[in-house]
Amino acid sequence: MVKTYRHESLLGFFKGMSFPIASIAVVNSVLFGVYSNTLLALTATSHQERWAQPPSYTQVFIAGCTGGFVQVYCLAPFDLIKVRLQNQTEPRARPGSPPPRYRGPVHCAASICQEEGPRGLFRGAWALTLRDTPTLGIYFVTYEWLCRQSTPDGQNPSSATVLVAGGFAGITSWAVATPLDVIKSRMQMAGPKHRVYRGVLDCMARSAQQEGLGVFFRGLTINSARAFPVNAVTFLSYEYLLRWWG
Numbered sequence: 422m423v424k425t426y427r428h429e430s431l432l433g434f435f436k437g438m439s440f441p442i443a444s445i446a447v448v449n450s451v452l453f454g455v456y457s458n459t460l461l462a463l464t465a466t467s468h469q470e471r472w473a474q475p476p477s478y479t480q481v482f483i484a485g486c487t488g489g490f491v492q493v494y495c496l497a498p499f500d501l502i503k504v505r506l507q508n509q510t511e512p513r514a515r516p517g518s519p520p521p522r523y524r525g526p527v528h529c530a531a532s533i534c535q536e537e538g539p540r541g542l543f544r545g546a547w548a549l550t551l552r553d554t555p556t557l558g559i560y561f562v563t564y565e566w567l568c569r570q571s572t573p574d575g576q577n578p579s580s581a582t583v584l585v586a587g588g589f590a591g592i593t594s595w596a597v598a599t600p601l602d603v604i605k606s607r608m609q610m611a612g613p614k615h616r617v618y619r620g621v622l623d624c625m626a627r628s629a630q631q632e633g634l635g636v637f638f639r640g641l642t643i644n645s646a647r648a649f650p651v652n653a654v655t656f657l658s659y660e661y662l663l664r665w666w667g
């Protein structure tokens with residue numbers, strides 16, 4: 422934090438923020454929409470009946486994995502641009518200094534398309550699929566399990582339960598996802614001119630060889646600190662929106 426502040430001022434902390442904001446509504450709608458509809462197809466019970474006739478954990482896991490798999494293809498380009506902008510550490514342009522490689526999200530997207538072709542926007546998508554498919558299964562199972570543990574059978578969980586269960590589901594999912602998150606970000610940073618890795622396994626092996634196993638847990642603390650409030654609010658919004666409109 423200190424280094425980022427000294428080098429890039431407060432603005433350094435907000436780098437790459439506009440794209441995640443634009444994308445989060447779309448990505449979460451796809452994730453929760455596919456999850457709910459898969460659960461509906463598997464159990465034939467609506468969201469209102471879900472706490473009275475709870476689905477099995479296997480059904481929740483399959484629905485979560487399906488949601489995770491589908492949302493990757495909306496998330497991949499936004500995530501790539503975020504990672505490229507966040508890793509660009511030049512101070513803000515001063516008169517006379519060379520401009521940064523990417524001037525903003527739109528310029529970043531256009532440069533990637535120009536230099537790497539439109540498929541370049543999906544660089545790292547395979548690693549993202551490996552990260553998100555099982556992780557989102559675990560995410561929804563953790564949430565369901567925590568809600569059921571602290572709610573009498575057949576009743577809707579309280580808001581406090583939803584907040585705590587959502588927060589811990591977020592932390593658990595990031596604990597599981599962090600090793601592949603590290604690999605995914607490394608693969609996204611490699612361009613066609615600097616293709617550093619031959620694939621996910623090569624990236625894993627070389628990162629572990631060069632930096633030790635600790636490399637797979639980089640960012641875990643900050644991801645977990647962020648995950649609790651973000652996912653508490655995400656699940657509370659999901660539950661209430663479906664109760665009102667579902």
Ligand SMILES: CN(C)C(=N)NCCC[C@H](N)C(=O)O
Binds near residue numbers: 553560
């Ligand atoms: C890769 N992982 C850990 C997940 N996709 N976890 C589910 C939570 C997603 C939520 N939008 C967040 O950013 O925390």
